[in-house]
Amino acid sequence: MTELDVPRLQRRLAAFAAARDWEQYHTPKNLAIALNVEAAELAEIFQWLTPEQSAAIMDDPASAHRVADEVADVLAYLLQFCQVVGVDPLAALAAKIDRNEERFPPASPPKQDDCHSSE
Template sequence: MTEPSAVPDDNSLDGLRQRLSRFAAARDWEPFHTPKNLAAALSVEAGELLEIFQWLTPDQSAAVMTDPDTAHRVRDEVADVLAYLLQFCTVTGVDPLAALAAKIDRNELRFPAPGRPDGPRRSD
């Protein structure tokens, strides 16, 4: 039996984080990748994603991926948002999957499904 490789698949979350780190290092961008700068860049890219949907009706926004040009823009902006989020997590030491799992756990307690007494009700 062979041991699993210690190098993550480039398309895994860890692999993508490493690729982003190598990309930034090769260009000497690390000094600029501070938590503040990465959070700002993340916000800008999220705004660019929102811009695609800004004046669309609900029906138009639901069908946005049917237009190849718009779908390409959406995928690019999603990639930019994810890239900056992963870079932010790398710099701050946040495990994004663990953070998400913990947040879902808290939300399940704060907002139980209707008719289920398995958690406290929100009082505000």
């Protein structure tokens, strides 16, 4: 698995957009909408699959390619959005995980069978 170098990817995406004069369209609103559209395209791949079919989707090279392309599109728009609004996506994720760990503590292990304790 490749390590995620967010700043490098954001620079590449910015250079790609700049070379095509697309920065003018990369507003927070437009990027948020594009991100939503790409996430919907990812969901569309799975829309009518059974749970078993969806679990095996990466076994078929053609389907795996479609999934990977949509994941790339979602990530690209998310990274561009974060750059435009000034959010560090990895820091935001770490902070959210921390909050969720506090909000949703792990289930406590079941107590020793209280109903069967000797009296």
